[in-house]
Amino acid sequence: MAATRSLAVAGMRLSKRLARLLTSQGVLLMLLSLAVFASFRYETFLTPLNLMNIMRQNSMLAIVALGMTVVILSGGIDLSVGSLVALGGVVAALLAGQGSFVAIVGGIASTTLLGVVNGLLVSRARLQPFVVTLFTASAARGLALSITEERSIAVPSAASGLVWLGRGFIGFVPVPVLIVALLYFAAWFMLHKSRLGLHVFAIGDNEEASRLMGVNPNRVKLAVYTFSGMLSGLAGVVLAGRLGAGQPVAAFGWETDAIAATVMGGTFLVGGQGSVFPTLVGVLLLGMMYNLLNLEGTITPWWQLVLRGGFLLMVVIFQQRIAQRE
Known part of the structure; x- marks a missing residue:
């Protein structure tokens, strides 16, 4: 009897640990x-060129996310x-004749x-x-x-x-990918190691x-919306550099x-709950979905949107169920 109880307790503990793992690392x-x-399924998927293209093409979305x-x-x-991505890219393109620094800034x-203004x-x-x-959109x-x-x-x-900001390389790594890496590490440090992040x-x-508790919510809200606006502009600038043009219908x-x-x-x-690196994994998952649908080659862009939406719904439901079990 005691052995049965201990097995049941061990099973419950294992189930909870598995639920925690799926909650924290499910998207990975x-x-x-x-x-x-x-x-x-696809011979070209694991080629360095294809994998690097997935990361480079989704760098701008990663910045926005x-x-x-x-x-x-x-x-x-x-x-x-x-x-804001579209506006930032357009402004950068319009100012590009005055130099790259002026355009980027x-x-x-x-x-x-x-x-x-949003904040x-x-x-x-x-x-x-x-x-x-x-309204701002x-x-x-x-x-x-x-x-x-x-x-x-x-x-x-x-x-x-x-x-260069949109198309350049440092070594063999695209500049947009390096920008994403630096931004995510900086944001993680800000959120988990600074007073602003705690707030x-x-x-x-x-x-x-x-x-x-003494926190000023107004200052925090102003800071986060300013931060989001700044990153959207950076993504727009990088996108303009990558496309070689500022497009008002972009993004x-x-x-x-x-x-x-x-x-x-x-x-x-x-x-109140979350982190930045899982978001980056979510961006890569979205990018991989696009890539696989393109490699399939038999699915029209409209059906790609339908399939992608269905997949996203499944992922969100899965995450929610796991979180409820935990």
């Missing part, structure tokens, strides 16, 4: 499983990131300013983040279309620094309790992909 296990499947993760951790949401500054409206005016960032997209007269703005060859988690978990739907990557990484939409 899915990524590895998908990679194993793809390596058997990092800002989204920090905002969601604070209990907010930012629906303007896609439009101008592109990032323009979206950082709108991030500040002030959410924190000081106490408006809902959904409404504020939806519309305004930024309209501004990008207006100043370009609805056409792409070519980046002149003289702006070699801007082009982000605190207001995401319980804003009223954090206020009683449509990136806010959805950024939210999906964040949620797949285990960050709760209500805030």
